[in-house]
Amino acid sequence: MHPIDWTVLLGTLLFIVAYGVWKTRKVSNTESFLLGDRELKWWTIGLSIMATQASAITFLSTPGKAFEDGMGFAQFYFGLPIAMVILAAFVIPQFYRLKVYTAYEYLETRFDLKTRTLTAIFFLLQRGLSAGLTIFAPAIILSAILGWPLQVTNIAIGSLVIIYTVAGGTNAVSQTQKQQMIVILSGMFIAAAILLSKLPEGVGFGDTLGLAGALGKLEVVNTEFSFENRYNIWSGLLASTFLFLSYFGADQSQVQRYLSGRSLTESRLGLLFNGIIKVPMQVLVLFVGILVFVFFQFERPPVHFNEANLIVVEEAGPDLAERLHVLEAEHAELFARKRQAVDQFVQARASGETTARTEAIERINAELAQERAMRQEAKALILQANPEANDLDGDYVFITFVTEYLPIGLVGLLLAVIFSAAMSSTASEINALATATVVDLYRRSLIRGRSDRHYLQMSKGLTIFWGLIALLFASVANLFDNLVEAVNIVGSLFYGTVLGIFAAAFFFKRLRGRAVFWAALMAEALVVFLYFGHERAPETYPLTYLWLVPVGCFAVLILAHLIQALLGPGAPAPEAAPDGRKASQTGAQG
Template sequence: MLGTLGAIVLYGVYHTRNIKSVQSYLMGDRDLRWWTIGLSVMATQASAITFLSTPGQAFEDGLRFAQFYFGLPVAMVFLCVFVLPIYYRLKVYTAYEYLEGRFDLRTRTFTAILFLIQRGLAAGITIYAPAIILSTILGWRLNLTIMAIGVIVIFYTVLGGTKAVSVTQKQQMIVILSGMFIAAILLVDQLPTGVSFYDAVGVAGKLGKLNVVDFSFDLDNRYTFWSGMLGGFFLFVSYFGTDQSQVQRYLSGRSLSESRLGLLFNGIIKVPMQFLVLFVGIMVFVFFLFVQAPIHFNSANLELVKSNPKTAPAIDELTTTYDQLFIEREAAVNEMIVALKKEDEPRIAASTKRVKALQTQDAEIREEVRTLISEASEGAAKTKDTDYVFITFVINYLPIGLVGLILAVIFSAAMSSTASELNALATTTVIDLYKRSLVSDRDDQHYLKASKWFTLLWGGIALFFAVYADLFDNLIQAVNIIGSLMYGAILGVFMVAFFQKRIGGTAVFTAAVITEIVILTIFALDHYEKIHIAYLWLNPIGCILVMILAEILQGRRVEIRE
């Protein structure tokens, strides 16, 4: 693991040792080829938590999360047709720079500050979230794990800027993809003798885990074909088209063609990659039908319950029931496999019913354990343990060499997404605020130095927030929620800029503010269960509302003037 990570970082530093201008530092001389752009865009989006959480999500909920990404390839095509040519024509450094030319300085500064707040806090979480899981499972000190990720990222991002981020991401993405692919193959290999891959898929299917596509139209259902295709489309157009951490990746391309190819590459690879990661989770699920899984995957929580005199007897009792349940379920699953091999439908139906009933009991026991954890920690511990499923499997059941590779995957993912965030934060700070509004008359070397200092500053802020994140638990949730609540309105501002040419800055600014109030109201009503709308739908609602309101407000301004 250390060898892989060290080699990638050294390669990045060596490759970018001759950075002499701010253009090179922030835009990487605009000479990247499409495969570097494509992998860099993918690596920016895929954080470490993606590879820790997603298999766990499939373990619990099946494959339906794959639908979340259905709108992504369509969004890539949309960006290639409508957005990239505009950014290239204007030769902008940041997405927000474009808004000044189109509207005014106020809109540019406002959106840039929104980005800095949102991403500045999120960068800390990108480091903290995997660190807390890795430190729990590996027994490492949390702050040491945070420092291990953070200091390395800051080191090569400050030294090499955008190009260092992109070239290291290329290597990191290769490690990530090959690591997950090898994990999937070895998982199948780890199944008990007599259980083939086909049997494993058959069992998972009968137990309702292979539910990839659901065409039902239900606003309350988070993952359906329609929420993924429509809600996901707006979310991904917003994320890839207006979030500087992504925009910067493809603006450093050699030409418009290279950038387009990079995004289309992402559009082709992303959905199959997510499917692969989810499928790994399904194989982990089948594996734990034959090998007894821990009663709770977060070992620290389990220790807490066992060491508390109030909860220790209850957990012992639950463990005995759980052990017995596993033996019964294993026998029922074996019966199911025999029935599947013989294609004996009545026997398949009977054994499936039996396994499902035992699965329900299993879920009930796990829920009781969660209640005990809450009791033992007096409500302080997080009882959800799906993020720990995959890493528990990796540590306990994969060969030692592969454990290192998977850890390298997780560290690579953490570093690659953090590096993009720091790079984008520094660029936006320097280009949209510092150079534009604060210190506008200095030479190139001054801004190069300023860019490095701002990267270091944002890295320090991210590390600080990561180290103290456990003190701000509610803030972490708030940051995640704020992100999803703002994307629709921000996209709306950009859509007006691209397609509604007669609308000016005041109308769009007012429309965005009104829309945010409406979105927050919908979110509050949903939170208090007055209405039911899955959060993905807030993206199209926000975007379309800004466009309509801006049109109406502009019309009124024209009427008043006349």
């Protein structure tokens, strides 16, 4: 990488870290550390919420997904604005009324301590695993690109995050996320503009859309309902709404972002801002992937996008290396033929010749089918050279374009985008993990009645602890089929049950803690059973992971009603807040 790119990359990252540390240098008590003195404005909250959700995986994996499968993944986010409205209308006012630090505190007020503790543990399990993935996923790709050992990249991301999160707590997380989102959004717009500018002369934006559409890449909305098809408008509007209700309403890494708002109004506006911006942003990221796809119809792509895998084949012996060279030569010939057909399409489109255009598309599709077969052959060679290798290269598509085709300076900026995204998600996660551990377990059930200074030190210590746990998981994680899906699958295993607990709390006032607690345990067992059932026998258990969230949610609600009908209501909910405060009182816990 050019020294200017290194300067841009390191300068951007160090500036953001220094800004976060300097801006939050006066953090001196637990409320300040965990809730940022509740002083954030709506745009900081909104950007912080977006930055927490948009991990580096979003910017590495999503364009690759569009490159392979088109824009349909956008439908996954269709439930998000609906969830934002429901949360702003019904959930945030409850959290504000009780002045809670965590979402789980509310559950003790509504149900009992064991339901609060169980839900907090579900969060710690689920988010603890994901935090490792949000470091590992980009680290493995950045390591391959930068030539760094994986552990060095892991430590680079992890240590920078730990420094400013320990120094400034939740306010540092939000302040740095504001800068990070500015870098991220600027970087993606610049990438889209560069991609368009690099298309051959005479190929315009209309041709780009025409070519991508004719090759089936622009189908954003699929109206055909199917449980087995992961992404259609129905799973997006129904199942994803449940997933996002759970993620934004019951996952402390998000709840903490809007609980640090200056007022209820600021928090509501922050969530609604996210509801308006998030879907178009995802469409932009996917569209960048489509532009990369079109770009590689004019520029010859590698036969496999993970160059490190090709080097392994080269070094595995003369036989495999020779077979790879033959395959690459065939791939070059195929590209030349396909390029002719693509040029024919552009000319036919300009002249309005429908028949010629249809012929060109048929030729391109035939060549693309052959190209897919060649890419499969390349993967077979990689697995022959190293049976342990990960042969999937979708996550390397965008980064290959960045490093190979962007001008000097912008390579550093786009790598800063990916590092920023990794840091912003990880920071929220370890900040929330430390908060839930201190507030819901340590201060509530383990060590009570100590000074605020003690809990502040504990919060900082646990931030380091969870940062190190995330680094440990990042060091030993194996790569899943697709990184975005891996994170979402881990979430789906717990989100349904957690959402069911919160739905019972908010909307079923008759339900009591005992019934909800046992229903939650049984629902979680059902969700895990259905997930592994689908993995082993998808014909018998057809539900894909997105549907596990509504299943878990409804299972909690139905089982809780049944259990309560059988066993009776049990003890009533406590009248006071968990630490003895009356529900309407304000002020920090101690």
